[in-house]
């Protein structure tokens with residue numbers, strides 16, 4: 001067993017760290033305030049291979065591993081969680097294309113996304129009334145000529161307003177009783193210019209304000225036969241396996257946000273004086289710092305274990321759920337303690353910890369709530385999976 005990075009992993013981590021510190025961190029407050037990530041940041045990330053960390057170089061990616069992806073994601077999230085989630089979704093879409101796409105689909109979409117020729121793509125699974133239970137989605141696709149006609153609505157779509165294409169899930173089973181629920185769902189690639197596709201309202205969010213979140217409306221959106229991704233009616237499993245990988249990414253994102261908050265809290269505790277001494281001298285503060293570091297290390301080990309299994313091509317559904325559950329809950333506690341250490345200053349926008357507090361909260365919700373992660377973990381144990 002090795003607990004150290006080899007040279008290539010260390011290189012990916014240091015290039016992500018350097019880019020994050022030099023290009024992203026100085027703009028993080030403005031990204032949060034303006035609601036936009038500068039184009040040059042997204043392009044710079046793509047040039048470093050960060051928009052397709054585990055995508056082979058032949059398709060425009062960095063040709064690295066899911067372990068490297070965790071290392072890079074932590075660094076980017078430490079600087080700016082909004083930029084990190086944009087990167088996370090691009091990587092997730094890229095991995096879906098790599099695993100399930102035809103050669104033609106990879107040529108047309110994957111290489112452009114991973115290399116940065118297009119800035120973003122979106123994952124359009126959730127709907128206004130179907131989030132935790134995607135098997136109940138209502139968007140439909142029915143055959144029309146030599147293609148499919150998609151109708152319905154999607155919600156909570158990250159980067160949806162500037163994505164060049166979308167991976168869209170829709171019901172293809174019609175009224176067939178054997179194709180209801182998760183069984184009758186297929187996956188399509190829909191280009192943003194497709195007639196009938198429109199961007200709906202932009203969410204005004206508590207955090208991650210630099211990352212856009214929109215609704216999508218599909219009014220008789222026709223796509224050709226070759227827009228089908230993977231097998232007909234096989235879309236639910238594509239979504240589930242993409243989310244398995246995505247959950248490792250969100251664990252890493254939460255760890256990155258909390259790392260930043262903890263570092264800032266330690267600095268603040270050393271500088272701030274109360275009753276004639278730095279507050280770092282008080283045991284109450286020391287225990288908060290000690291608990292935070294311990295929980296963050298445990299979270300990081302869980303994230304790397306899940307990424308290790310994924311790298312090895314072994315099952316990792318449960319381990320990804322455990323990593324996401326523990327890391328996001330721990331990160332929330334760490335950021336909350338960091339804010340507490342800052343006292344009143346933690347509650348105002350002057351200090352970054354206020355942004356981290358808003359940003360970290362959603363990690364317990366998106367890509368599967370903590371409750372869904374517990375369900376995934378328990379089901380796997382009760383089925384006797386080792």
Ligand code: COS
Nearest residue numbers: 131132133134135182237240241243244317366367368372
């Ligand atoms: N990888 C591959 N296949 C999977 C899978 C996974 N991780 N999880 C489930 N499946 C398969 C099952 O094996 C089953 O296949 P069969 O019909 O051949 O047996 C099929 O998918 C349906 O699985 P299941 O019956 O478990 O589906 P449920 O509707 O009960 O849903 C949960 C399972 C709750 C785990 C799923 O709905 C889920 O993850 N929900 C959260 C969704 C989410 O994260 N939303 C946020 C999106 S933000 S982009």
